[in-house]
Structures are given as C-alpha cells and as structure tokens.
Amino acid sequence: MNVRDSEVICGLLQKAGYKITEDEQKADAVIFNTCSVRQHAEDKVWSAVGRCKVGIIGISGCMANNYREAIFEKAPRVDFVVGTRDIAKIPAILKEIERHKGNPLLEKKIYETDAELREDEIYHTGFHLDDKHAFVVISEGCENYCAYCVVPYVRGTLHFRDHQDILKEIKEDIAKGISKITLLGQNVNAYKYKDNDFIGLVQLVNSVKGLKEFGFITSHPKDTSLELFKALAECKKFNKYLHLPVQSGSDRILKLMNRGYTREFYLNLAASYRRIIKDGTLSTDIIIGFPSETEKDFQDTYNLVNDIQFDKAYIFKYSVRPNTKAAEFTDDVEKAEKERRHKLILDLQKSISRKKNAKKNN
Ligand code: SF4
Numbered sequence: 360m361n362v363r364d365s366e367v368i369c370g371l372l373q374k375a376g377y378k379i380t381e382d383e384q385k386a387d388a389v390i391f392n393t394c395s396v397r398q399h400a401e402d403k404v405w406s407a408v409g410r411c412k413v414g415i416i417g418i419s420g421c422m423a424n425n426y427r428e429a430i431f432e433k434a435p436r437v438d439f440v441v442g443t444r445d446i447a448k449i450p451a452i453l454k455e456i457e458r459h460k461g462n463p464l465l466e467k468k469i470y471e472t473d474a475e476l477r478e479d480e481i482y483h484t485g486f487h488l489d490d491k492h493a494f495v496v497i498s499e500g501c502e503n504y505c506a507y508c509v510v511p512y513v514r515g516t517l518h519f520r521d522h523q524d525i526l527k528e529i530k531e532d533i534a535k536g537i538s539k540i541t542l543l544g545q546n547v548n549a550y551k552y553k554d555n556d557f558i559g560l561v562q563l564v565n566s567v568k569g570l571k572e573f574g575f576i577t578s579h580p581k582d583t584s585l586e587l588f589k590a591l592a593e594c595k596k597f598n599k600y601l602h603l604p605v606q607s608g609s610d611r612i613l614k615l616m617n618r619g620y621t622r623e624f625y626l627n628l629a630a631s632y633r634r635i636i637k638d639g640t641l642s643t644d645i646i647i648g649f650p651s652e653t654e655k656d657f658q659d660t661y662n663l664v665n666d667i668q669f670d671k672a673y674i675f676k677y678s679v680r681p682n683t684k685a686a687e688f689t690d691d692v693e694k695a696e697k698e699r700r701h702k703l704i705l706d707l708q709k710s711i712s713r714k715k716n717a718k719k720n721n
Contacts, residue, residue, distance in 0.1 A: 360514075360543055361420060363494040365392045368419065368446055370484025375450035379486075388415035388453060393422035395509050398678045401425075408434045415439075415456055419446055421513040425681075428470050442472030443514050444499070447481050475515070479524045483531060491539060493532040497525055497560065498544035503579065505606075506617045506684035507646060507677065510545055517545075519552045522560055526567065533569040539598075540564070542575040548582035557582075558590045565594040574598040580605070580628055581619040588635040599636055603629070604644035608663030609656035612649050617684065622663060629667045642671035647704060648697035649677045650688035657700050664707055670715060672708045676701050 368390060369379045380386055389411055394400040401422055408416060418430055419441040426433070430440050438456045441449055452469050459465035477499060487493050500515040501508075529540055542564065544550065550557040564573050573596050580603055591597045603625075607613050610621050632639055645660060664672060676697045679686050692700075 360496070360545070361392055361394055362488070363496055363543055364420065364443070364446060366486050366488060366494070367481050367484065368392060368449055370486030371447060371450055371481060372453070373486060374484055375454075377450070377453070383411070383413060386413050388417065388457075389413040390417040390419055390449070391422075393418060393420040395421035395425045395513050395680070397675070398680070405434065408437060411436070415453070415460060417441060417449070417453070417456075419443075419449065421509070423470075424472050424513040424515075425509065427472050428468075430470075431468050438468060440468075440470035440472065442474065444474040444477050445471040447478055448474075476518055479520060482520075482524070482528050485531065485535060487532070487535070487537065490536060493529075493537045493540050494543050495525060495528055495532070495540050496520065496543045497547060497550055497575075501545035503546060503619070504617060504684065506615060506688075507649065507680065509680040509683055512682050514545065517549065519550055522552050522555045522563060525560070526563060529564065529567050529570065533567070538569070538571040540570065540573050542573065544575075545577065546579040546582060547575045548578050548584075548587065558587055561587075561594055561597070562590060565596050570596060572596050572598050574600050576602050578603050579619075580625050583628055585631050585635070588632055592635050592637075597636075599639040600642075601632055601636070601639060602642045602644075603632075605663065606644060606646050607649065607652075607656065608660035609652070610659075612652055612656050612660075615651065615685075615688070616646075616649060622659065626663065626666065640670045641667070642673070643667075643669050645672055645674045645704060646677050647674060647700045648692035650685060650690055650692070652677075652692050652700075661704060661707065664704060664711075668711050668715070669708065671712065672704070674701060674704050674708065 373379060383389060391404055391408060393404045404422060416437045417439040418437055420443060423440045424442045430437055439452050448471050459467060482496060497520055499518045501511045502517045504511050548557050550560055578601060605625050606616055606618060608622050629641060632641060679690050
C-alpha cells in the first residue's frame with residue numbers, strides 16, 4: 360500500500376511541475392512515506408530523517424497519523440507532516456513551505472492529518488515505478504481491529520472505491536503498456552460497492568481487454584469463501600497466488616487477536632483453495648510470541664504450518680504497537696523464547712520451501 364501511495368505522491372508532484380529524483384544529493388525536498396506496522400520500521404525513519412541534509416523534509420503515511428504534530432518535537436528539521444488520507448494536499452503544502460523557507464519571520468511548520476476520504480482523482484496521475492505491472496487500490500482503511508494492529512488507527516475507517524473508477528484506472532494502465540495488475544487493500548475480500556462484492560469485482564477485472572494477469576493482496580480468512588475460490592477458478596487471468604495471513608494456529612490466541620475465525624476454519628479454507636485452484640500458491644503471515652502465548656499455543660501454530668505446507672510464510676516476532684488493544688496485555692513472552700520459537704518455525708518453513716522448490720525443479 361505504501362509503495363502505491365508513494366507512486367501517487369510522485370504523480371501528484373509531477374503534475375504540479377516538480378521533478379522526481381531518487382538521488383538525495385540532487386533533491387530540494389525529501390518526503391518520507393512511512394510505515395507504523397512495526398517499531399523497527401518507525402526507528403528506521405527516525406534515523407533516516409536525522410541523517411537527511413536536504414533543505415525541505417516532509418513526512419507522510421502512517422507515522423504522520425500516529426504522531427501528528429509531535430513529529431516536529433521529535434524531529435525539528437521536519438517541515439511538514441501529511442496523513443494517509445491527506446496526500447492530495449502535498450503539492451500545495453510544498454509550495455507554501457518553499458515560499459517561506461529561509462525567512463525566519465515567515466517560516467512555518469504545516470501538518471494535515473484529518474481528511475476523511477481520498478478523492479478518486481489522485482489514482483489517475485499515471486506514475487508507475489514498473490512499466491509492466493501496476494498496483495490498483497480498491498479499498499482504503501480497515502475496521503477489523505485485530506488486537507496487535509495499528510492500521511485502523513492510522514489508515515482510518517474502511518472505504519471502498521467505485522468499481523467503475525477502478526476499471527477506468529486499469530484501462531489507463533493498459534493503455535500505457537501495463538499488462539499485470541495487483542488489486543490492493545488491507546482486506547480486499549470485504550470489497551463492496553453498490554451491488555458489486557469482491558467476486559463481482561474480480562470477474563469485471565478478468566474481463567478487461569488487454570489485461571494479461573491480475574492478483575490481489577491482502578485477504579482476510581474470515582471474508583474468504585469457497586464461492587470466491589470457485590469464481591477465481593473461472594478467471595483465466597488470475598495469477599493463482601493467495602496470501603492468507605493466519606497469524607496463529609491456536610484458537611485461544613486467535614480469539615485474543617480478534618481475528619474472527621478458528622484454526623479449523625482456516626485449515627478447511629486452505630484445503631479448499633488447494634483443491635479448487637489447481638497449482639495455486641499459498642502464503643501466510645505468522646506472529647510468534649503474542650502476549651500469553653504458551654508452548655501449547657506455539658505447538659498449535661507449528662503443527663498448522665506443518666499440516667498446510669505453505670509455499671511461503673512471513674514470520675514475525677510480536678512487538679507492541681501503542682494504542683492497540685494488545686498494548687493493554689502484558690508482553691510476557693521472553694525475548695529469548697520469542698527468538699527460539701521464531702527460529703523453529705522459520706527452520707520448518709525453510710525445509711518445506713526447499714522440498715517444494717526441489718519438486719518444482721524436477
Ligand atoms: S485486517 Fe487486522 S491485521 Fe489486517 S489491517 Fe485490518 S486490523 Fe490490521
């Protein structure tokens with residue numbers, strides 16, 4: 360989502376007459392489009408901002424919503440802070456900052472973090488980092504409130520884009536030579552705009568002339584269904600890749616995480632996907648060491664990974680995100696124990712991936 364947002368920001372700036380450079384030495388202004396999903400991501404931004412020598416510095420993205428004007432205290436060289444839903448304002452803010460920069464009487468800090476919605480127009484600037492593949496946002500925000508996750512607080516309530524505008528954007532991409540797209544959203548399967556749900560949307564996308572391949576991220580198990588898999592099996596352009604974050608294999612931890620499904624539900628879903636989408640790839644996210652996770656909970660996760668044999672798994676050690684529900688729990692799994700469990704699952708997944716690769720290459 361942040362990669363696409365960065366493209367949108369670049370497109371808006373280009374339209375306003377700015378030139379984009381990846382070389383910091385050549386830049387008059389630098390905008391850090393930030394992520395708050397883990398502490399590590401935020402730490403990297405604070406130190407990059409500290410090292411930055413460029414005249415004008417802006418911060419956009421999730422950290423902007425997470426810290427708002429407190430950013431100016433923590434990083435006094437930052438000139439402007441723009442939230443996830445305010446990015447359309449960046450060109451005007453930059454012009455305003457430029458106008459007064461260097462004049463001690465007029466210099467000011469600007470922060471804008473309170474917009475309710477994004478305008479669809481921002482997705483049509485045509486700026487893409489890849490000339491063959493494009494990300495297409497279908498929904499913004501999230502209202503699932505998984506206990507560990509900061510996204511609903513920094514990206515706001517759930518909003519779905521009009522399917523007509525999504526299709527218009529895809530057609531514009533195709534006209535530019537792009538042939539593959541990835542539909543993007545925090546929870547794509549929940550898509551609903553007027554009479555169109557996610558199944559309706561993928562069918563519409565599949566029928567777009569000139570499009571060769573499409574996929575989507577990220578799916579939420581509670582909103583994923585057999586009907587969706589059956590519809591996808593009929594979509595010749597579907598890339599047969601499903602990223603379906605399980606997070607834990609323990610029913611007790613899933614409940615604490617507020618994930619809205621059980622271990623059994625997930626196991627059945629994964630089996631149905633493999634049965635219906637022939638040669639489909641399945642990947643997942645797992646959090647190790649969530650508050651109160653016991654050895655038994657961990658073993659449930661380990662066994663689930665072993666049972667499902669994911670093609671890929673992204674395994675994270677739990678870290679507290681301020682303001683989330685889980686921040687009220689005690690982060691009581693010792694660091695060394697988190698490391699041990701993390702390594703065990705990582706080693707298991709590595710051996711699964713090795714076996715799968717060897718089979719593919721034979
Ligand atoms: S579904 Fe859960 S994990 Fe995903 S963005 Fe929403 S709150 Fe976060």
